[in-house]
Amino acid sequence: DAGITQSPRHKVTETGTPVTLRCHQTENHRYMYWYRQDPGHGLRLIHYSYGVKDTDKGEVSDGYSVSRSKTEDFLLTLESATSSQTSVYFCAISELGPRTGANVLTFGAGSRLTVL
């Protein structure tokens, strides 16, 4: 997990409340990603970023928004949390872009979110 920090690591919240998860990197990598991991589904991409203020949707983006105002920070926001968003959220970074074919991903330790 060197160079990439997620916060908070654990959070319990109630349905309808907003939640923001933070991913902070010290590697100065251009590419950042948010995934969620659920039993039976593996990891699924929520949003990703290829630079400051440049973001795009992933496979399961509904109900989530992201922002990247600085290279080192990538925020994931649940505008109004629902129970279906209970999951473990992982941030990942890569130095090279996906289309180079050589983009090794480094993952954070994860943020466990429980929505009651």
Added chain:
Amino acid sequence: KQEVTQIPAALSVPEGENLVLNCSFTDSAIYNLQWFRQDPGKGLTSLLLIQSSQREQTSGRLNASLDKSSGRSTLYIAASQPGDSATYLCAVLITGGGNKLTFGTGTQLKVEL
């Protein structure tokens, strides 16, 4: 839609055994395939990345092979140790799918003393 399957879902072996983990994917138009290790309560650690033009990659006791035409990859672990116990996931990046890695659901490996 790319689908990635890992069989078996769980595997238990005695220490010292050589073993093979399997990964299959349905769309052969890929940029690369990666193998990751995940320890309980932890994030994923990249083990090996094989680019589409490569056939295999090696790192220590690990060897990963890629056969694009058949949609298969294997991760070979030599002389397994209890410290190898973890969940192993493969993921593929397809050429026509934006920037999305598609993950398998993993093989949970336990190496027993």
